[in-house]
């Protein structure tokens with residue numbers, strides 16, 4: 086598996102997105118554990134999660150607990166696996182996603198994630214989404230405090246615009262290592278953030294890199310043509326397209342089945358030619 090860097094940490098060039106294993110439509114636990122183990126077998130060393138990946142109000146951190154369980158039951162060495170989680174989103178249990186990025190709440194959420202993941206320090210902690218009720222500087226100040234206190238090893242942000250990326254980088258004293266924004270063939274609005282991360286050498290983790298859970302199966306157009314040319318799936322071509330977009334891009338395709346993550350992971354080894362890339366929008 087090819088690797089890329091998040092801060093000083095080397096990770097697989099493709100990560101596993103944990104969300105489909107914990108939100109609406111999720112599979113049973115046994116299949117989820119098999120999916121995570123298949124990702125590890127394929128050489129994936131980055132797993133993206135969040136405390137808010139759950140359905141019911143009484144199961145906050147469902148996905149974090151699942152990942153902790155899968156790592157503990159894996160037969161091989163997991164010491165090099167970076168688990169990236171997030172705080173700042175909540176799911177009250179009615180299907181909605183709400184926000185709380187007050188410094189007190191973020192610190193409390195981080196403590197709960199530490200316990201669920203069973204670690205002394207979280208590998209990468211990402212501020213999930215700006216909360217309009219809280220000044221951004223206050224939220225990122227809490228992330229800085231968590232870094233300073235050694236509760237988190239690395240800091241990232243998500244759903245941020247270029248101004249917020251620069252602001253976070255300043256507040257964190259140059260220690261911002263990752264930005265996670267929505268980016269896929271279907272959703273291009275984060276092109277400026279991808280460019281800025283490339284310029285600053287900050288890892289860019291495109292979320293819903295295949296277009297999201299409900300659209301991932303429908304990747305067509307140039308992706309289907311290039312896929313047919315190489316004899317692989319359009320999703321694998323899409324993962325390789327993300328890697329070709331920028332040296333800082335690390336796509337995190339979501340998966341709830343061993344087959345899909347094995348297929349996506351192989352995207353790291355798919356070399357797209359200039360001709361291929363010309364066919365991809």
Ligand SMILES: NC(=O)c1ccc[n+]([C@@H]2O[C@H](COP(=O)([O-])OP(=O)(O)OC[C@H]3O[C@@H](n4cnc5c(N)ncnc54)[C@H](OP(=O)(O)O)[C@@H]3O)[C@@H](O)[C@H]2O)c1
Pocket residue numbers: 101102103104105133134213214243244265266291292293294295296297298299301302318320321337338339340341342344345346348349
């Ligand atoms: N920061 C944020 O605000 C935010 C928001 C949304 C998502 N995320 C993160 O980003 C991750 C990825 O996004 P996502 O899960 O929403 O969407 P996605 O990665 O675009 O699509 C996920 C779906 O793609 C399917 N898939 C994956 N690889 C495939 C392949 N090779 N062939 C065919 N189908 C394939 C999976 O199907 P199966 O389920 O059948 O395996 C899965 O349901 C999430 O898991 C989460 O970690 C972050």
